[in-house]
Amino acid sequence: MGSIGFDTKEALDRAKKRVDRLSETLGRTPTASVVTFGCQMNARDSEKLEGILESAGFEIIESEDADFLIFNTCTVRENADNRLFGRLGRVSAAKRSNPWMKLAVCGCMMQENVNVERIKKSYPFVDLIFGTHNIFTFPALLDAVYADENSGHMLIDLWDGTDRIVEDLPIRRKYAFKSGVNIMFGCNNFCSYCIVPYVRGRERSRRPEEILDEVKRLAADGVSEVMLLGQNVNSYGKGTDCGIAFPELLERVSGIDGIRRVRFMTSHPKDMSDDLIEVIAAHDNISRHIHLPLQSGSDRILARMNRGYDRERYLDLALRIKDRVRDAALTTDIIIGFPGETAEDVDLTIDVVKQAGFQNAFTFIYSKRTGTPAASFEDQVDPALAREGFDRLLKVVQETAAAETAKLAGTEGEALVESVNADDKALVTGRLSNNMLVHFPGDASMIGDYVRVRLTDPHGFYYIGKRIENT
Numbered sequence: 001m002g003s004i005g006f007d008t009k010e011a012l013d014r015a016k017k018r019v020d021r022l023s024e025t026l027g028r029t030p031t032a033s034v035v036t037f038g039c040q041m042n043a044r045d046s047e048k049l050e051g052i053l054e055s056a057g058f059e060i061i062e063s064e065d066a067d068f069l070i071f072n073t074c075t076v077r078e079n080a081d082n083r084l085f086g087r088l089g090r091v092s093a094a095k096r097s098n099p100w101m102k103l104a105v106c107g108c109m110m111q112e113n114v115n116v117e118r119i120k121k122s123y124p125f126v127d128l129i130f131g132t133h134n135i136f137t138f139p140a141l142l143d144a145v146y147a148d149e150n151s152g153h154m155l156i157d158l159w160d161g162t163d164r165i166v167e168d169l170p171i172r173r174k175y176a177f178k179s180g181v182n183i184m185f186g187c188n189n190f191c192s193y194c195i196v197p198y199v200r201g202r203e204r205s206r207r208p209e210e211i212l213d214e215v216k217r218l219a220a221d222g223v224s225e226v227m228l229l230g231q232n233v234n235s236y237g238k239g240t241d242c243g244i245a246f247p248e249l250l251e252r253v254s255g256i257d258g259i260r261r262v263r264f265m266t267s268h269p270k271d272m273s274d275d276l277i278e279v280i281a282a283h284d285n286i287s288r289h290i291h292l293p294l295q296s297g298s299d300r301i302l303a304r305m306n307r308g309y310d311r312e313r314y315l316d317l318a319l320r321i322k323d324r325v326r327d328a329a330l331t332t333d334i335i336i337g338f339p340g341e342t343a344e345d346v347d348l349t350i351d352v353v354k355q356a357g358f359q360n361a362f363t364f365i366y367s368k369r370t371g372t373p374a375a376s377f378e379d380q381v382d383p384a385l386a387r388e389g390f391d392r393l394l395k396v397v398q399e400t401a402a403a404e405t406a407k408l409a410g411t412e413g414e415a416l417v418e419s420v421n422a423d424d425k426a427l428v429t430g431r432l433s434n435n436m437l438v439h440f441p442g443d444a445s446m447i448g449d450y451v452r453v454r455l456t457d458p459h460g461f462y463y464i465g466k467r468i469e470n471t
């Protein structure tokens with residue numbers, strides 16, 4: 001644990017000199033781009049990579065023709081892996097036309113040897129590979145990749161794990177008004193289908209004072225919304241001597257001046273406490289959105305998934321949240337086609353979806369991840385059967401979401417304006433406290449503002465609204 005070390009600072013200075021030289025050679029400022037796959041954790045890591053690249057002298061752009069391109073990968077499902085290999089193939093042409101271009105691949109996929117081997121064999125033009133545990137060594141890797149003796153070689157630096165948490169890396173935030181804040185890293189839950197604990201390592205919590213300081217700095221810098229990030233935020237603090245659990249941390253963050261909204265992700269149902277529900281209920285600036293992954297509504301499947309709760313406990317929790325937190329929106333993740341799942345199990349899942357009244361559900365077809373226990377279960381489900389269950393579930397998810405959305409039609413809410421609408425430039429898109437989107441007339445000058453809106457027309461997963469007044 002600790003702050004950015006002397007080594008990192010020194011490496012950054014060395015990288016800076018390399019970038020200066022490159023700039024002279026090119027006759028312009030070199031560009032860098034980070035392409036992110038996967039979850040909020042990866043998005044936050046990418047902001048750190050961009051911060052380091054920017055500190056080293058690169059201009060950050062969004063283009064796969066950049067002079068330094070990084071793919072920050074995800075391996076949670078097989079289609080995530082395939083997406084990377086498709087993109088890598090295309091970059092080879094860009095590299096041929098720009099001899100100065102460097103290509104790095106990092107993130108969760110690189111923590112699996114099979115992927116690294118495939119890159120070595122089929123994509124030899126990759127210059128640098130590193131993993132999830134050593135992002136803080138990126139300045140040194142950046143320096144090394146430009147050293148003459150490494151030219152044309154693939155540099156690989158992968159760690160099996162780490163108990164270090166390096167604070168104060170440079171960060172380039174994607175948004176001026178909102179930011180993710182890591183509160184913990186890794187996962188100890190070992191759900192039987194999931195690769196995350198293997199590629200992200202054991203659970204480590206940051207010190208509360210580091211988190212609170214970071215949020216204070218963000219607030220001073222104009223950020224009004226923070227999202228506390230962890231694979232299972234409800235187990236924050238376990239195994240440390242910090243003496244505070246997630247509800248208290250959340251309460252303290254919500255008390256920081258300038259923070260108008262606190263979000264958090266993800267809550268594991270097995271560890272969600274009444275204390276947490278009460279803290280959310282008691283503070284208006286804590287988001288009315290709770291993402292509570294169900295995965296399955298069948299007790300038999302939940303047990304085989306190693307989730308640590310059953311349908312009754314889940315439903316009890318969901319209904320308790322709705323009862324205590326007015327206007328709370330529940331969202332969830334569901335996997336269909338887990339080994340051994342039958343049509344009756346899918347029926348049980350659909351039944352929970354109906355009873356819990358999800359605002360939205362992210363539905364996934366089970367993807368076999370080598371190295372996880374479920375990958376060696378013998379009763380893998382026929383893909384056609386899984387697809388059938390998936391389609392049945394999706395229909396109910398859409399109906400339930402539309403019904404939940406309709407419930408708030410005509411009411412007022414406060415929206416944080418995030419962007420100009422991509423399809424209709426006369427509209428802006430804002431996010432309500434319960435995470436739902438509302439599109440309403442406005443312009444780019446409103447980005448970052450909190451605006452009172454009336455939710456006039458519900459449209460399934462979002463609203464069309466009307467501005468009432470600025471707050």
Ligand code: SAH
Pocket residue numbers: 076077193194195196230231232266267268293295333334335364365366367368369
């Ligand atoms: N830590 C979070 C989830 C991280 S992964 C949690 O516990 O909820 C995000 C989602 O991907 C999971 O909730 C799960 O629904 C899905 N997922 C994970 N592994 C999967 C697999 N092997 N196949 C299909 N979906 C998977």
Ligand code: SF4
Pocket residue numbers: 187188189190191194195196197231232268
């Ligand atoms: Fe994966 Fe389970 Fe950990 Fe979530 S809690 S990251 S699903 S092992």
Ligand code: F3S
Pocket residue numbers: 037038039040041042073074075076108109196199200
């Ligand atoms: Fe993917 Fe890694 Fe996140 S596997 S979902 S990017 S933790």
